Amino acid sequence: MRIHLLIGPTAETSDRFRTILKKKHALLQKSGVLTPDWNHIRIYMACSDPEAVGVIRFKRGFASALAQKALHDEIGLQLTRAVEEEKPEHVVLANGQLGSMLTSRDELERLKALLNRVSDDIHITAHVDEQARVLAPHYANKVMEGRRHALDLELELAGQESWWTGALALRGENQPWFGLFNDIQYPAPWLDYEAMLANWEAVFGAGSMTLRPIDREKLLSEDAPEMIAEILGIDAALGKVDAGKPESQHSAVSVGRVRPFNDLLIRYMQAKEFSTPRDLWRVLTGELREPGPPIAPGSLSAVSRHFEASNRRLAKRFPDLADTLKRDRKLKDWAEEDGGKGFRASQYLTAFAHRIRNNSRPIAELEEEASQVNEDATHFDDVVADKHIGGGSRDEQQKVLDKLKVNHQIVLSTHIRPHNDMGRVNEEELAGAYDEVPMRKLPEGNSGNVIVGCMKNEAPYIIEWIAYHRAMGVDNFLIYTNACDDGTTELLDHLQEMGIVQHRDNNDWKGKSPQQHALNQSLNEPVIKNAEWIIHIDVDEFINVRTGNGTLEDLFKATKGATNIAMTWRLFGHNGVHQLKDAFVIEQFDSCAPKYCPKPHTVWGFKSMFKNISGYRKISCHRPNQVIDEKRPDIKWVNGSGRDVTEDYIKGGWRSSKKTVGYDLVQLNHYALRSAESFLIKRQRGRALHVDRSIGLNYWIRMDWSDFKDITIKRNIPRARAEYDRLMQDPKLRALHEAGLKWHKEKVEALHKMPEFQELYAQALKVNLTETERVAYALSLDMES
Incomplete structure (x- = not known):
């Protein structure tokens, strides 16, 4: 049985493949292909560096080592059970975070160990495009997620010998309360496709990874399932799917307005020692956006030049990449848009200050709450101790207890935390009794x-x-x-x-x-x-x-x-x-x-x-x-x-x-x-x-x-x-x-x-x-x- 990992590293490919796999689950199953129906992003969260809590683990409540361990065990169990029940010839897992966010050998070793529970035959597929064409929308997206640094970082990397090494060297310690996550704030190492390939094959073995071109026309067409069949090497008629829509790109002027605002907001939070909810952050930056053309890949020719030699080597090994890795025509070098209309980030921060203060929470309060969560979790010990919950053995009960404590942390720290603060109806005060209404006299033939x-x-x-x-x-x-x-x-x-x-x-x-x-x-x-x-x-x-x-x-x-x-x-x-x-x-x-x-x-x-x-x-x-x-x-x-x-x-x-x-x-x-x-x-x-x-x-x-x-x-x-x-x-x-x-x-x-x-x-x-x-x-x- 072979495991196929579709690792992005861009979301446009992995997300589209996930949609196709979900739509074609039954047909793939008939062809001996298992496509687990749980969210494959969980694999990334289970295998990422326990000490480096990225934005996804933070947002989804998997910041603690206990949460990650419980998730790792659960995925291993789910995979094993599914393979034993289905006995497939192929297992397909599609998640772009595997390619874009797992960068260390230790992380890849954890991933390999997890997958080896069911198979030693693992093949990885990444879909790539010329680096400047990928970087332009990637950078814009990261700015909309909270990046404070301009593209100058990438342009400086383009002058270094190793993009991969240089990008990783820029990273520091994540500071989740302030939105400081390495995967958002700093250049993407994986744009160095040759180094990414070497990193994965050092763990999974020579020849275990294939780079394919991003064929957007085919990917978004009704015939996109053919790409899955080709990747798997199966002769199966998977039919058609609804056509996809191209990713919308943020305008260069919007990026030029949001990026300095992010920097100012982060400094404001650090000075006031509070944390602004990411949902509010997103709303505020949404109000800064303006229409206009996106950043042109041709303006990032320094990045394109940096990768020309390695791209030629990649095209020699993977001939289908030859056309894809050709760079765009050189344009005037990139310079950040000034935001137009006399834009000043500080003016907007002042205008938003009331909303920010009213919705932000002190770091000390958040840290105390996190500590209290651990104390409160002891309540579950009594529930699980009863012999009817979690099975009879101590080991089974401990696994249930760990899941309870982890889920409690997730509930308290994410958007699924329940509350009663919504709606317009006062539910606790009894208003006057409703008047009686006589039964209707219905015409014949009307019930x-x-x-x-x-x-x-x-x-x-x-x-x-x-x-x-x-x-x-x-x-x-x-x-x-x-x-x-x-x-x-x-x-x-x-x-x-x-x-x-x-x-x-x-x-x-x-x-x-x-x-x-x-x-x-x-x-x-x-x-x-x-x-x-x-x-x-x-x-x-x-x-x-x-x-x-x-x-x-x-x-x-x-x-x-x-x-x-x-x-x-x-x-x-x-x-x-x-x-x-x-x-x-x-x-x-x-x-x-x-x-x-x-x-x-x-x-x-x-x-x-x-x-x-x-x-x-x-x-x-x-x-x-x-x-x-x-x-x-x-x-x-x-x-x-x-x-x-x-x-x-x-x-x-x-x-x-x-x-x-x-x-x-x-x-x-x-x-x-x-x-x-x-x-x-x-x-x-x-x-x-x-x-x-x-x-x-x-x-x-x-x-x-x-x-x-x-x-x-x-x-x-x-x-x-x-x-x-x-x-x-x-x-x-x-x-x-x-x-x-x-x-x-x-x-x-x-x-x-x-x-x-x-x-x-x-x-x-x-x-x-x-x-x-x-x-x-x-x-x-x-x-x-």
């Missing part, structure tokens, strides 16, 4: 706003859920059930007799899941065909409209012609409620996850409601899928704050992101646990009276969000209660509800008497994690959905 859902053993919760949604504008319900033994089926049958819902037996489901079978069947139902809006949610999910009078009609008015509304989950924990009670779910549970919580991925999952315009062919668990092309112009997706997210979701996706999340108008309250006793029944369901306690506890930890209060849904309680009371006036319905509740209480009593369930119950209630610790835990273990 109105319809919920389609699936249930299994949910008898105690159904009437509240039905009453709540009827009171806020849902007209009809189509409910599928299978394998129920708690009275759910009988209760829904009677609700159908009352004209409240339509109930369908789903016991004979086929395919991947009973839920998808039900959704497929629902498309043939008149209640769905004649619906105005279709909503697919479960009985533990409540639509929480937070605008107007809290009705669907208010939401539709506020979302201005939307056809699809993505309702992001808000996960609610058990709120200290241990016992199963005959009380409203929305009244008992009001502690929840923070609004800003990008990880784990389930927190920002969403479900959707969509207008019945036949824009998609299929309903899936979270959304409609398979868009109909001729309907695309009619489709408008909005998020929970009413912002247009059509571009993000028209084709697919069921998770919100930093860009698309929103809760201001609507959110989906998700009560995955309810009470601790309800959780026991949920974990037992379908498990033949046996529970995997580690999976059960993992699920509890991932779902038991109890850090923040959100009582906004309680404005619905009076009208939901009124509708509930109207429904419960039916004596048979009341009796069926009470019978279902009795069944659940008897089930709980039986489970409490079983040692394994009682132990799970006690262990779950003992867990006490902060929101950051919960995220770290969820990221550390394989979770059950």
